[in-house]
């Protein structure tokens with residue numbers, strides 16, 4: 281049975297005090313009033329929650345989602361599982377400190393119906409409404425092997441915790457922690473540390489056979505690796521991660537207004553249903569502009585050899601514009617204002633644009649939304665040049681693969697001042713089968 285249909289079928293199987301109802305689309309919605317059926321406990325869906333190392337950025341977190349989503353898709357071959365989307369918040373890079381940037385639902389950034397075409401998902405807030413009490417049954421805190429490893433092999437073992445950011449509250453009889461900033465309300469009944477080396481598929485037999493808990497959370501989910509990086513499942517999941525329509529619309533409006541770029545002219549029309557969209561390399565033409573993602577800020581210190589000076593950046597961008605015979609440049613960057621001004625001065629012979637969000641756009645969609653709009657505009661440029669090993673640049677590359685750009689127009693990077701070799705980015709090209 282197709283996973284979405286299977287999910288729809290299983291969602292009708294209610295049990296005990298769990299307030300699960302079914303909407304027309306076969307998507308769980310606790311707000312809807314509909315019939316309740318009492319069916320055996322064994323068939324009721326189970327919920328997998330996850331969290332990621334607090335230090336990780338937005339774009340790596342999106343990659344971790346894919347590892348977990350593939351696990352949940354695998355689990356659904358044998359039993360009904362629903363992936364619980366961890367609210368966004370507390371990210372180091374989200375600098376607009378005047379805004380509350382916690383408890384942001386996935387629907388602010390992503391199109392949930394698209395995600396659901398790959399795997400059943402539910403927002404954490406919705407799960408809270410369904411739960412009889414805000415207590416997660418079991419938490420598996422993933423960690424490496426203390427002794428390290430010499431030869432790679434897939435393995436996992438229950439071990440003592442090497443470190444554990446959760447603390448046990450004797451009065452409540454629960455483990456307490458961050459829980460996406462819901463720590464005051466939410467707790468966990470049982471916590472176990474698990475040393476893991478290997479792929480997300482390893483967890484499948486464990487979750488199916490070693491526990492019967494209804495709600496299971498894995499923390500430090502980045503510890504699990506992609507089952508098969510870059511294969512069909514990887515790309516299906518990636519294609520399902522469509523940005524929310526509202527953010528795409530803002531990016532499209534900017535393209536139309538300033539960059540003479542529309543989907544019709546650029547051959548980048550999006551099929552509403554990603555499962556029906558299949559593009560060949562080179563089909564997408566892109567708007568008549570070059571887009572550059574210039575990661576600076578902490579990369580200046582973390583990767584000084586890979587980040588060029590502003591003068592050198594301008595020189596490299598001019599060379600690209602000349603070669604592409606284009607006069608318009610869109611820059612996405614996390615550089616501070618003074619650096620951006622200096623760069624724009626150095627490029628004054630060209631039309632240089634950056635997306636400066638109106639106040640209400642920033643307040644509604646926060647720093648994460650602005651990052652997505654920047655990525656969306658970069659994804660539609662005729663030619664893209666990014667920053668070495670930035671996951672922000674990688675995600676733009678994926679987006680361009682989905683749209684059908686020639687890889688030559690995507691896998692480019694600015695080179696460090698002293699980097700004579702300047703290795704170009706690996707080409708993670710899309711596959712459909």
Ligand SMILES: Nc1nc2c(ncn2[C@@H]2O[C@H](COP(=O)(O)OP(=O)(O)OP(=O)(O)O)[C@@H](O)[C@H]2O)c(=O)[nH]1
Nearest residue numbers: 337338339340373612613614650651654670671672
């Ligand atoms: N709006 C906007 N934000 C950016 C830009 N570049 C970086 N950022 C911000 O800085 C964050 C970058 O962190 P990550 O998402 O971890 O990506 P990365 O740091 O480039 O890559 P890794 O550290 O290798 O994972 C983004 O999520 C944004 O919040 C940009 O061009 N535009």
Ligand SMILES: [Mg+2]
Nearest residue numbers: 336337338671
């Ligand atoms: Mg980062």
